[in-house]
Amino acid sequence: MIAPVNALETGHLNKAFGKLVVADDISLTLPQGARHALIGPNGAGKTTLINLMTGVLPPDSGHVRLDGKEITGLESDVRVKRGLVRTFQINTLFPKLTPLESVLMAVLEREGISGQWIAPLAARRDAIDEAFGLLTQLGLGDDATRPTHDLAYGQQRLLEIALALATKPKVLLLDEPAAGVPKSESAALFEAIAALPADISVLFIEHDMNLVFTFASRITVLVQGRILTEGSPDEIAHDPQVREVYLGGADHG
Amino acid sequence: MDPHLWLKRKGRISPYEVVFWPIVLVLPFWLFPTYLSLSSQIAITALFCISLDLILGYAGIISLGHAAFFGIGAYAAGLLSAHGWGEPLSGLAFAAVVAAFAGWIVSFMIVRVQHLALLMITLGLGFLLVELANSLGSFTGGADGLQGIDTWKLLGVWKFSFWGKTAYAYSLAVLFILFLVCRRIVRSPFGLTLEAIRENPDRTTALGAPNRAHLQKIFTLSAGIAGIAGALLAQTTETVSLESLGFQRSAEIAIMLILGGTGRLYGAILGAIIFMVARDQLAGMNPQYWYFWIGLLLMIVVLFMPRGILGGLERLAALGRRR
Numbered sequence: 001m002i003a004p005v006n007a008l009e010t011g012h013l014n015k016a017f018g019k020l021v022v023a024d025d026i027s028l029t030l031p032q033g034a035r036h037a038l039i040g041p042n043g044a045g046k047t048t049l050i051n052l053m054t055g056v057l058p059p060d061s062g063h064v065r066l067d068g069k070e071i072t073g074l075e076s077d078v079r080v081k082r083g084l085v086r087t088f089q090i091n092t093l094f095p096k097l098t099p100l101e102s103v104l105m106a107v108l109e110r111e112g113i114s115g116q117w118i119a120p121l122a123a124r125r126d127a128i129d130e131a132f133g134l135l136t137q138l139g140l141g142d143d144a145t146r147p148t149h150d151l152a153y154g155q156q157r158l159l160e161i162a163l164a165l166a167t168k169p170k171v172l173l174l175d176e177p178a179a180g181v182p183k184s185e186s187a188a189l190f191e192a193i194a195a196l197p198a199d200i201s202v203l204f205i206e207h208d209m210n211l212v213f214t215f216a217s218r219i220t221v222l223v224q225g226r227i228l229t230e231g232s233p234d235e236i237a238h239d240p241q242v243r244e245v246y247l248g249g250a251d252h253g
Numbered sequence: 254m255d256p257h258l259w260l261k262r263k264g265r266i267s268p269y270e271v272v273f274w275p276i277v278l279v280l281p282f283w284l285f286p287t288y289l290s291l292s293s294q295i296a297i298t299a300l301f302c303i304s305l306d307l308i309l310g311y312a313g314i315i316s317l318g319h320a321a322f323f324g325i326g327a328y329a330a331g332l333l334s335a336h337g338w339g340e341p342l343s344g345l346a347f348a349a350v351v352a353a354f355a356g357w358i359v360s361f362m363i364v365r366v367q368h369l370a371l372l373m374i375t376l377g378l379g380f381l382l383v384e385l386a387n388s389l390g391s392f393t394g395g396a397d398g399l400q401g402i403d404t405w406k407l408l409g410v411w412k413f414s415f416w417g418k419t420a421y422a423y424s425l426a427v428l429f430i431l432f433l434v435c436r437r438i439v440r441s442p443f444g445l446t447l448e449a450i451r452e453n454p455d456r457t458t459a460l461g462a463p464n465r466a467h468l469q470k471i472f473t474l475s476a477g478i479a480g481i482a483g484a485l486l487a488q489t490t491e492t493v494s495l496e497s498l499g500f501q502r503s504a505e506i507a508i509m510l511i512l513g514g515t516g517r518l519y520g521a522i523l524g525a526i527i528f529m530v531a532r533d534q535l536a537g538m539n540p541q542y543w544y545f546w547i548g549l550l551l552m553i554v555v556l557f558m559p560r561g562i563l564g565g566l567e568r569l570a571a572l573g574r575r576r
């Protein structure tokens with residue numbers, strides 16, 4: 001029997017900053033279409049794990065596979081072109097550009113015409129329609145032509161996601177997409193994530209347990225760079241270890 | 254708002270532009286014929302300044318050594334002419350290719366560093382080239398400057414005369430054409446990508462953009478244009494000095510660009526005009542005074558008009574419209 005190919009897979013990833021071990025033998029698999037939550041206390045190494053997966057940081061050892069193919073040594077931008085895309089915990093946007101321009105840039109890069117300089121931008125009608133459509137879908141249509149730095153914080157969080165979606169990802173890694181967003185808006189944001197095409201595999205980091213239990217079908221708990229446990233929301237909710245180190249002692253959730 | 258309309262509007266030609274170009278064409282010819290040679294210098298400097306705007310204003314690459322490419326272009330065109338081929342247009346093309354090639358080589362280093370290291374590398378490059386040109390005295394004329402340049406008639410018709418009519422028309426025409434090319438570039442998908450890289454290189458990487466390749470491309474283009482500006486100077490003045498490569502020219506061009514306003518092309522032109530005219534008018538003064546005033550102006554602009562004089566004017570105009 002042939003094992004099904006996982007969308008994303010890490011094997012025995014290790015990473016230390018000096019003496020601080022931030023990834024300790026991390027093996028994690030993300031099947032196609034997954035809705036997988038990564039939880040853990042502050043400083044557990046969640047963002048670092050995304051950095052290792054996307055090639056922002058090189059691992060000390062271990063491998064990363066996308067669609068069954070080794071990508072450990074590849075540059076970040078090449079991984080993105082292959083469909084592995086992330087968002088950032090802290091807004092990482094283009095402050096002076098408008099959302100329209102920002103998303104358009106992402107579409108043009110995906111289409112392989114970002115280096116083209118003969119025809120003007122306005123001539124790329126399909127790309128513009130796509131960019132604007134995506135912004136409208138995320139409720140940013142009315143603010144598409146204001147400078148990004150003028151947008152409300154919550155809108156900027158949505159733009160984070162719009163940018164990632166513009167690359168047409170196969171695997172999407174969301175680093176606390178609702179961080180800093182008022183509770184009243186974060187559910188809507190997750191509804192947008194839940195509405196993503198089923199074939200996109202999603203890994204998201206989130207501190208709000210209600211959101212995690214609502215939107216994840218599987219959960220990995222990370223503590224001090226180590227996978228403490230992994231399971232269904234039900235299993236995680238009733239795991240005494242998790243309750244002790246994370247749910248019980250945590251200041252959030 | 255309709256996104257197509259918005260992007261079109263952003264790229265359209267403004268009425269100011271339509272007025273600007275005829276004025277700069279007419280003014281020196283009819284009103285200030287004694288200033289024709291200064292006008293040529295301004296046009297050439299404006300072109301050089303635009304080349305810096307491409308990398309600094311749009312792509313966010315700071316350089317304190319861009320005169321390297323200006324000088325390489327000047328020496329390339331000058332040497333070609335001194336060795337018997339003085340046809341101006343092919344001379345420009347030759348200089349563009351040589352300078353762009355040099356830019357391409359240097360770009361491999363440039364895109365690997367940032368901030369202070371970037372300043373030091375570009376600075377070092379300038380010093381290095383001046384010394385190289387100096388030590389190759391038999392070839393470049395060293396500190397005496399390159400002699401023996403003879404620029405042929407433009408298109409076989411117009412002679413480069415003492416009064417500098419041909420020189421100004423030629424410099425202005427080249428500036429105008431390359432300005433149009435640069436505007437094409439900055440309003441294209443490539444231009445948008447460069448602005449995005451300038452705004453946040455981490456994010457463009459996370460969106461799949463090969464930042465280094467994009468930056469190398471604009472750096473090469475920019476070096477080519479700087480080379481054309483240098484070639485224009487060599488052809489119209491029929492001499493090339495070591496200063497064309499030097500730090501002072503690199504620094505001045507950066508000052509002009511910051512005065513005029515980065516990332517808007519016209520800021521480069523305006524900065525060159527203000528700087529060059531002011532220096533000419535204050536030339537009678539002690540040079541230290543000149544630096545005093547330019548220093549003061551620079552500080553005032555940076556403090557009160559962070560987007561340069563043109564950016565400041567745009568803001569005033571926007572305020573006026575709101576009234």
Ligand SMILES: Nc1ncnc2c1ncn2[C@@H]1O[C@H](COP(=O)(O)OP(=O)(O)OP(=O)(O)O)[C@@H](O)[C@H]1O
Nearest residue numbers: 017020022040041042043044045046047048049089
């Ligand atoms: N580049 C770096 N150099 C040194 N230490 C780092 C670096 N990046 C992260 N760390 C440290 O590694 C640990 C894990 O950081 P990481 O950002 O991955 O945590 P996290 O689980 O995402 O936390 P949070 O919930 O606060 O976002 C922290 O102690 C952090 O200070």
Ligand SMILES: [Mg+2]
Nearest residue numbers: 046047048089
């Ligand atoms: Mg984090």
